[in-house]
Amino acid sequence: MGTVEPQVSTAQDAPQAQSIDGFQLVIDALKLNGLDTIYGLPGIPITDLTRRAQAEGMRVLAFRHEQSAGYAASIAGFLTKTPGICLTVSAPGFLNGLNALAHATVNCFPMILISGSSEREIVDLQQGDYEEMDQLAIARPVAKAAFRVLHAEDIGVGIARAIRAAVSGRPGGVYLDLPAKLFAQTIDAAAGRQSLIKVVDPAPKQIPATDAVKRALDLLKGAKKPLIILGKGAAYAQADADVRTLVEKTGIPYLPMSMAKGLLPDTHEQCASAARSFVLPAADVVMLIGARLNWLLSHGKGKTWGGQKFIQIDISPQEADSNVRVDAPLVGDVGSCVSALLAGINAGWPKPPAEWLAAVAEKKKGNVAKMTETLAKNPTPMNFHSALNVVRDIVRDNPDAMFVNEGANALDFTRSIVDMYQPRKRIDVGTWGIMGVGMGYCVAAAVTTKQQVIAIEGDSAFGFSGMEVETICRYDLPVCIVVMNNNGVYKGTDVDPTGRDPAPTVFVKGARYDKLMEAFGGVGVNATTPAELRKGMQEAIRSRKPTLINAVIDETAGTESGRITSLNPSAKKK
Numbered sequence: 001m002g003t004v005e006p007q008v009s010t011a012q013d014a015p016q017a018q019s020i021d022g023f024q025l026v027i028d029a030l031k032l033n034g035l036d037t038i039y040g041l042p043g044i045p046i047t048d049l050t051r052r053a054q055a056e057g058m059r060v061l062a063f064r065h066e067q068s069a070g071y072a073a074s075i076a077g078f079l080t081k082t083p084g085i086c087l088t089v090s091a092p093g094f095l096n097g098l099n100a101l102a103h104a105t106v107n108c109f110p111m112i113l114i115s116g117s118s119e120r121e122i123v124d125l126q127q128g129d130y131e132e133m134d135q136l137a138i139a140r141p142v143a144k145a146a147f148r149v150l151h152a153e154d155i156g157v158g159i160a161r162a163i164r165a166a167v168s169g170r171p172g173g174v175y176l177d178l179p180a181k182l183f184a185q186t187i188d189a190a191a192g193r194q195s196l197i198k199v200v201d202p203a204p205k206q207i208p209a210t211d212a213v214k215r216a217l218d219l220l221k222g223a224k225k226p227l228i229i230l231g232k233g234a235a236y237a238q239a240d241a242d243v244r245t246l247v248e249k250t251g252i253p254y255l256p257m258s259m260a261k262g263l264l265p266d267t268h269e270q271c272a273s274a275a276r277s278f279v280l281p282a283a284d285v286v287m288l289i290g291a292r293l294n295w296l297l298s299h300g301k302g303k304t305w306g307g308q309k310f311i312q313i314d315i316s317p318q319e320a321d322s323n324v325r326v327d328a329p330l331v332g333d334v335g336s337c338v339s340a341l342l343a344g345i346n347a348g349w350p351k352p353p354a355e356w357l358a359a360v361a362e363k364k365k366g367n368v369a370k371m372t373e374t375l376a377k378n379p380t381p382m383n384f385h386s387a388l389n390v391v392r393d394i395v396r397d398n399p400d401a402m403f404v405n406e407g408a409n410a411l412d413f414t415r416s417i418v419d420m421y422q423p424r425k426r427i428d429v430g431t432w433g434i435m436g437v438g439m440g441y442c443v444a445a446a447v448t449t450k451q452q453v454i455a456i457e458g459d460s461a462f463g464f465s466g467m468e469v470e471t472i473c474r475y476d477l478p479v480c481i482v483v484m485n486n487n488g489v490y491k492g493t494d495v496d497p498t499g500r501d502p503a504p505t506v507f508v509k510g511a512r513y514d515k516l517m518e519a520f521g522g523v524g525v526n527a528t529t530p531a532e533l534r535k536g537m538q539e540a541i542r543s544r545k546p547t548l549i550n551a552v553i554d555e556t557a558g559t560e561s562g563r564i565t566s567l568n569p570s571a572k573k574k
């Protein structure tokens, strides 16, 4: 006592030492909730937010276009079951990110688009601010929820609400508007820290009702030709072991939707993918697990289907009956629903009738034999099949690799030829069949899983996000991109009947996409044969270097719109 050192602080800096600003509160609120990665693009008013987040140990991945950052955030949400964070500047940056926000909502991926915005007073009086736009109003119709924070003391609540909205119930895209003024606002540090919320149980389990479980089990038990359809909701749930047990214990043939491929290995004997057009109309009871009866399943009606009964597992109570009658809706999260069903399936559960299983097996055998024959051909020039035969082998030998896929023919052929072996490896164009997800998905897949990434891209599809190869090189990510180069959209053979311009569907002939990768220090390969493609992919996986293989595909090989030609209104018969 009596030897206390004199305090050196001055009256001026004392309040600063005890205050905290909006930047810091945003960073602290995200970190407090385990959100440690930002996918974004800097500029006014969020440049310092990106700098300070990085300085505080967050991973800040800067893209060349916000759309790619947004897609990266959306798929990070799918892969991790926590909201992917995308950060954009006001008006134009926000709009560039908005596409991905809508994509996240439509695909049920948890994502938060955080955007800086201009001064409210000026925006609301339309006085012409820098990048003036009423972003909240514009985001609302495509977001699951949209919030704005005006006061630093509300940042904690704003981020907590955004997290809950993104991941609870049916996940989706959430918009969080942070006006420029908020970032520099300071409040008392202790009060600020106190205002932050660590969200408890952000995605609560939703347990299905016992009578609904019984109804579903009764219907399933009485089926003569049962079928299970696994959607990407089942993949999202991360209830992989229970889903597999349910399929195997019941012995029911199953169809995986595109992003559910690998939930059970595609080579599983109960997998009915190779007999899809047979099982859909023939089945008498179909159990949908995290799959919606949207256009991808022909809305559950028409000639694809056979007027059967449906059991539908979905977290949204509004999903059932959206297209056709659902006889046994089971509302809850996929994990809880599947485990409730399993509890009612004992050793005495009857396997499906042998005739049904034999009929499915027979159809599969025929189609697999046809495909094997096609894949064995080695035409010159290389076509989709001979190239994908190589990709199929590479994926079989590297089942841990993440697999990104977009295009039309480059998508449809790949989906049916390349088997997946593990859950949540295949990520693709999703519910909208959207082009442009490719490179953003590659970055997020590499960053969140640390695995090798293989991307099979149509040459048109690749173009939507091609500049992000620089991002891939900058972060030195183990991404091997294969551009299926058939000189255009669907094929490269169209001509302008007037002879003036190139046709709208064709690109520069013989383009060398591999040179784009070389420009940023990655490895470029031009592959004109399956052997060259194989060597290029093997080397990419061995080296883990950013690699782009320009796979030269016969420009006559594709079909209009790939597998969904029927959806394309055609002016006249070709």
Ligand SMILES: Cc1ncc(C[n+]2csc(CCOP(=O)(O)OP(=O)(O)O)c2C)c(N)n1
Pocket: 406, 407, 408, 409, 410, 411, 433, 434, 435, 436, 457, 458, 459, 460, 461, 462, 484, 486, 488, 489, 490, 491, 558, 562
């Ligand atoms: C954002 C967006 N714009 C346009 C389309 C329409 N579209 C569907 S597939 C496709 C490209 C198909 O060409 P490519 O990727 O080269 O695949 P290919 O069939 O030639 O293998 C386009 C432009 C879309 N699905 N999404």
Ligand SMILES: [Mg+2]
Pocket: 458, 459, 460, 484, 485, 486, 487, 488, 489, 490, 491
């Ligand atoms: Mg093409």
